[in-house]
Amino acid sequence: MRVLSLGLLLLLGLTANAQLTKPGDFLPHQLGENFTPHHLLVDYYELIAEQSSRVQLETYGRTNEGRPLLLATVSTPENLARLEAIRENNLKNAGLLPGAPDPALNDIAIVWLSFSVHGNEAAGSEASMGVLYDLANPADSRSTAWLKNTVVLLDPSLNPDGYNRYTNWYRQNATLALDPYPGAREHNEPWPGGRVNHYLFDLNRDWAWQTQVESRQRMVKYKQWMPQIHADLHEQGYTSPYYFAPAAAPYHEYITDWQSDFQVEIGKNHAGYFDRAGWLYFTRERFDLLYPSYGDTWPTFNGAIGMTYEQGGHSRAGRAIDLPNGDTLTLYDRVAHHRTTALSTVEIASRESGRLTQNFRDYFKKATSAPQGEYLTYVIKGSTPRGKMRNLITLLDRNGISYSRAAGSYTGKLYDYQRAADDSKGSVEAGDLLISAFQPRSVLAQVLFDPNVYVEDSVTYDITGWSIPLAYGLDAYASKEKLSVKTEAFALPTYVDPLAGKDLANAYAYVVRWTDLSSARFLAALVAAGVNARTATTDFTFGKQSFAAGTIVITRADNRKKEDFTNVIRRLTQEHEVDLSILETGFSTTGGDLGSSNYQLVGKPKVAILGGERVSPNEFGQVWYYFEQDLQYPVSIFYPDDLGAVAAGDYDILVLPEGRYSLKGSEEVLSNWLRAGGTLIAIGDANASLSSLAGFSLKTKEQEEGKDAKKEDAEDERLLPYGGSERRFIAGFNPGAVVAVEMDTSYPLCFGLGEQYFSLKTGSDAYDYLEDGVNAGRIRKDPFISGFVGTKAKAALEETLVFGVEPIGRGQVIYLIDNPLYRGFWEEGKLLFANALFQVR
Structure with missing residues (x-):
């Protein structure tokens, strides 16, 4: 298909100012009639770039599955001829490039339009083809005028892997005739859905953390341009009217009055078009500007007017779906709405380019001076x-x-x-x-x-x-x-290989401190290479060298049958740049000699993860990504109903990601596997599945406090006036805050973390201390909290379990009430999870 498509491009390639090909004349369907395969979306952009002197197209990266990430730059031919000068001048105005700005270029506004960061919110990518056509069309007098003082950047699909997953599934499962009934198969996308990327991450929460390859490559281009306006085009529940700026409260306190006021101007411009068409919309509700890693907030904190646009639809809407008011929402409608707000954004940027660029300059002047x-x-x-x-x-x-x-x-x-x-x-x-x-x-x-x-x-x-x-x-x-x-200037000191040029004939053991994820990755590489390693269960010293519990110890005695042992140690030490020491004796000063039981063999854990229906796609993806990309350690993935296959496969560790799946019916298999020596790691709300099973001592505080008291409280709540319901909800609300956790540093789950761990707690679930086990991490009275937690929610968290281990037979359950791998950016949590894998035995 790719060869045929490129051939078609050559056949359709016209002179720069000739008639452009409309999306419906190129695609096998009219725009809004059906979903477009990603490769045809790419082909259409390539076609228009060939046909139009207003468009430059580049591939700025590739996804995990090899799909191109595109950026189309649209402006007048005159502006494109001096595009690099415009870009550099904008960075000079922001103080990000040295040199004096050119006043002749100062009033050219830069607008970035991002489409469908959630792949199953596909109307954005569909609309992007119409937006490209409208902007590139020389017969369109409006866009011709706008582009004289505006450069528009279009990213047609921020999440090609997710978009491809959804559109392929839909085209394979939809009926030929439109079926608007919400209960039909085509309106119920299966797990994991197209919202997420290859590793099932939500890319709209990844702008600041940049854990994912799509985000990392996009940010390189964004920083090269630094637009004055960034609009992120999404979809929401299909029954909702269209949402556009201004955003809802709370605003982060560092957002300027100019940024918030200009959102109102943009919203009014959009409203004019929607009013004339009779389309419903809402503003200032639901979508706030606080969390810094969104497609609206991260650009805002980089001086732009950052905005989210939300069209009703999402994966549920398909090509057409019945609405509660008796109307039918079609893909045509969704495309038209997004096309309108995108063009309206360019219009107001052009109309107000002088104010936009002046306030942009002022923003960065204030940043550097006040x-x-x-x-x-x-x-x-x-x-x-x-x-x-x-x-x-x-x-x-x-x-x-x-x-x-x-x-x-x-x-x-x-x-x-x-x-x-x-x-x-x-x-x-x-x-x-x-x-x-x-x-x-x-x-x-x-x-x-x-x-x-x-x-x-x-x-x-x-x-x-x-x-x-x-x-x-x-x-x-x-x-x-x-x-x-x-x-x-700061530069990480050049790594000095501790083994370089040394004769290791007298090396009795090698010791690596357990400090961060790089230590865990080194250990994972060791065991994957067949090297036997141990970890210290207590602090120890050799001469004047002190080592903390958790330290990796690799002895020659444990590896005497491995012929390339020394070469493997040399190679892995260089690759991971770890802090390694050489011991020439096994006789310690304190903490036990290297042959004592204080140093336990790690082995080579065989790990399984549950993934599939009822497992949270995001949280499963976080575990999957951790093993394959952060730790670089092999794992096997099983459906939740296949616990018998896990037991039969001789797996040492089973990870239960967050989700709403039930383990009832699998109790005997799970219990037998645990008693035979398995380790179960339960994350977040997966713990709720275990707390309801016999044989597990984990219980919520409510379970322990008794149902009678709970019933009495519930009756009191029912009698309270409705008028204070929102205030009462907020009191018990925890949207996600950092809470200080007291750690038992003598226990392996806490090695390398210190006496206090700052945990990202994203809910109000509270579990009582274990009666039979180790309460390794706990929230005490009046803990430090960074962020918002309601008064009742805070009180409920006091004296609760966060991280614990319960022995069951020869095995154990590791309860991680808070998710240490949340969104892949909580770096200290990655070491804690490595402790669960390699230190707790």
């Missing part, structure tokens, strides 16, 4: 383990946040993230990493690094806590002053 936030300098100690520092620098670079290395010192009052203590006496030393708020991306840096975020007392759409020092487990501080410390 940052908004309370904290003006963030300090990461230079003693941070190499793996953690490397991950932090990678995140900063991906977000374009500047940083430097302290070349001098400072002593004064600083906020201590680990102690959650303001005005503590702290110090900056040479070698520390400094992030100053006096930089172009000041707002983004402050949003990501502030220890807390102000959330007005209202229901928000997403989590309210995400501070990077807490998520990454960093020894970090923040200053309310602009520290006058001499600085220099």
Whole structure:
């Protein structure tokens, strides 16, 4: 098909100003009549780029499944001829490139339109072809005028793998005639759905964290352009009218008045078109601007007018679906609505280009001279383990946040993230990493690094806590002053291979400290290579060298039958850049000799994951991604109904991702497997499945407190006036906040994490302490909280279990009440999960 399509491009290729091919004249259907396969979407964009002197097309990356990520740049031929100068001038205005801006280019606005980041919200990608045609069409007098002072960037499919999954399924399962009945098969997409990418991540929550390949490649292009307006075109439930800006409360407090006010102007422009057409719409509800990793907020924190547009439809709508008011919503309708708001966005950008670009310049001038936030300098100690520092620098670079290395010192009052203590006496030393708020991306840096975020007392759409020092487990501080410390460019010190040039004939053992994910990845690589490794169950010393519990110990004695043992150690040490020490004796100073029971063999765990219907696609994807990409360790995936196959397959570890599946009927198989020595790791609300089964001691606080008291409370609630219902809901609400967890550092599940772990708690489920087991991580009285948690929800979390282990026969269940792999960005949680895999035995 690809060869035929390219041949068709050559046949249809016309001169630059000739008649353009309409989408319906190229596709096997009219736009809105059916869903377009992704390869034809790509072909249409390539065709228009061939035909039009207004369009330049590039492939800026590839997905996990090899599909192209496209970006079309649309403007007048004159602007395209000086496109690089326009782009660079815009970056100069933002202070992101040196040199003086060219005043002649200052009023050219840049608009970025993103379509269908959720693949099964496919009307966006369908509409993008019409938008491209309208903008490129020389016979369209409106777009011809707009493009004189506007550059438009179109990404037709932010999630090609998800879009392809949905559109292929729909075309294979829909009936020939339209079937608008909501209960029909074509309106009920199967697991995992096209919303998510290959690894089942929600790419709309990944803008700041950039865990996924699509996000990483897109952000490179975004940072090269830095548009003044970014519109993210989505779909919502099919019964909802169209939503566009202005956004709902809460707004993050660093969003400027200009940004919020101009959203109103854009919304009014859209409303004019919808009013004339008689289309329903709503604004200022549901979709807020707080969480920084959305397609509206991340651009907003980069100086743009960032907005979400939501068309009713989603995967349920298909080509046509019946509405409660007796009308029928069609794909034609959905495409028309998105096409209208996209073009309206370009229109107002052109009309107000002078104001847009001037306020854009002012935004970045203020960022570098008068940052908004309370904290003006963030300090990461230079003693941070190499793996953690490397991950932090990678995140900063991906977000374009500047940083430097302290070349001098400072002593004064600083906020201590680990102690959650303001005005503590702290110090900056040479070698520390400094992030100053006096930089172009000041707002983004402050949003990501502030220890807390102000959330007005209202229901928000997403989590309210995400501070990077807490998520990454960093020894970090923040200053309310602009520290006058001499600085220099920061670079991760060149790794010095501890084995280079050394004669290892007398090496008795190799020791690697357990500090972060790089330690776990090294251990995973060791066992995958057939190397026998042990982990220390207690602190120990050899001479003057001290090692903490969890340290990896690789002895020559355990590997005497492995002929290439030394070469494997050399290779893996270099690949993973770990902190490795050589021991020439097994006789310790403290903590036990290397032959003692204090050092337990890791083995080579064989891991299974449950995935399929009723398992949460996002949360399953987080586990899948962790093993294949973060840890680079092999796993097998089974349907929830196939626990018998797991037991028959001699698996050592079974991971239960979050979901609403039931394990009833599988109790005997699961119990027998556990008693024979299996390890079960339950994450998040998967624990609810276990708490309802006999033989597991995990119980919610409500179960333990008794049903009578619960019933009495429920009766009282029923008698309360309706008028205060929203306030009562907020009191018991936890949209997602960071909560301090007390850790038992003597237990393997806590190794490498310290006495306090900051957990991202995304719900109000509360479990009582285990009667028979280890309560390794627990929330105590009046815990530190970053983000919003309602008063009742906070009280319910006190004295509850977060991480625990229950022995069952020769096996064990590891209860991870909070998901340590949430969205793939909670770096400290990745080490905790590695403890569950390799340390707890």
